[in-house]
Amino acid sequence: MEFTNEQKSALEQFDRLALSEGSANKAATRIGISSAAISSIKNGTYAGNVSNQLDKLIAYFNTKSAEANVYREQEYVPTSISSKVYETIRACKIKGGFSVITGHAGIGKTKAVQEFHRQNPIDSIVITVNPCCKSNKSLLKLIALELGTQLANSADDLWFNVCSKLHDGMVLIIDEGQLLTYHGLETLRSFSDYFADRGQTLGVAIVGNNGIRERIEGKTKDSYRQINNRTWQRPYFETKDVQYNDIEQLFPILTESGATKELTFLHKVAQTAEGIRGAVRLFGNAYDAEAYDLEGLSRMAKFMRIDLTGIGRLI
Numbered sequence: 001m002e003f004t005n006e007q008k009s010a011l012e013q014f015d016r017l018a019l020s021e022g023s024a025n026k027a028a029t030r031i032g033i034s035s036a037a038i039s040s041i042k043n044g045t046y047a048g049n050v051s052n053q054l055d056k057l058i059a060y061f062n063t064k065s066a067e068a069n070v071y072r073e074q075e076y077v078p079t080s081i082s083s084k085v086y087e088t089i090r091a092c093k094i095k096g097g098f099s100v101i102t103g104h105a106g107i108g109k110t111k112a113v114q115e116f117h118r119q120n121p122i123d124s125i126v127i128t129v130n131p132c133c134k135s136n137k138s139l140l141k142l143i144a145l146e147l148g149t150q151l152a153n154s155a156d157d158l159w160f161n162v163c164s165k166l167h168d169g170m171v172l173i174i175d176e177g178q179l180l181t182y183h184g185l186e187t188l189r190s191f192s193d194y195f196a197d198r199g200q201t202l203g204v205a206i207v208g209n210n211g212i213r214e215r216i217e218g219k220t221k222d223s224y225r226q227i228n229n230r231t232w233q234r235p236y237f238e239t240k241d242v243q244y245n246d247i248e249q250l251f252p253i254l255t256e257s258g259a260t261k262e263l264t265f266l267h268k269v270a271q272t273a274e275g276i277r278g279a280v281r282l283f284g285n286a287y288d289a290e291a292y293d294l295e296g297l298s299r300m301a302k303f304m305r306i307d308l309t310g311i312g313r314l315i
Helices: 005-021 024-031 035-043 050-067 080-095 109-119 136-147 155-165 182-196 210-217 221-229 244-250 252-256 260-270 275-288 294-303
Strands: 097-103 124-128 170-175 202-208 231-233
Touching (some): 080 097, 080 170, 080 202, 080 244, 097 210, 170 182, 182 221
Parallel strands (some): 097 231
């Protein structure tokens, strides 16, 4: 089959992706196609619909090409909140025991978690709980998969497999911790206690929203007394804690041009329920629309249905 220029380009881009991913299989998995099919197409032996397979490649790389031209937020910014989250996790790693880090959504907690793991890949692991994987056994499976240890049918076998992979000086970071069940929290405590009983440290940092804070410190606090007794720090953050200089760091293009009105507007947005995440998305959309002055930001905020009540008049 004679390939079109667009098809040739897609195959070349696939080869470059395979090189960066480490193998054709990994590249194909990322795209959602069969690496065997692509290999057969290159060799001229594919018995199926060649155009259909190559159209998938073309669509994928067209999407990635378009993505490269839109606004991309900074990987990590050490804001006043994310820096405190980072340092709390660090202290938990050193001391062992528990830290429970809670706060409003979209203020930089997860960014700090990701950055800490990037900086400490050997002795930290990150587990993100979701509504489908919050039970005790599901939590053990998530940790086992992250550690690369063998899965097992029984919870006790999973516990022992996980425990054999954990080691002194590690920190286990649980994001979206408000979804954890009581038994999930107690299982995490058992790992920390196991190492403490041997004169070693295993830190467990629980990161989440108010849900877990209310359980641990509210009406049900007696049930969580064992967790409370092992908790070194319990910082809590709100969107109102976002500082103006945080916004200056997050949007250097505005800072460098002295756009104080725009920065002030985004600061006020970040202090609402939208948080830093909402301010970043607002600026990203306005930037892509090539109108990120104060008037453009205001128009985009209304288009995004952001509640501007209480922000005041800036325009």
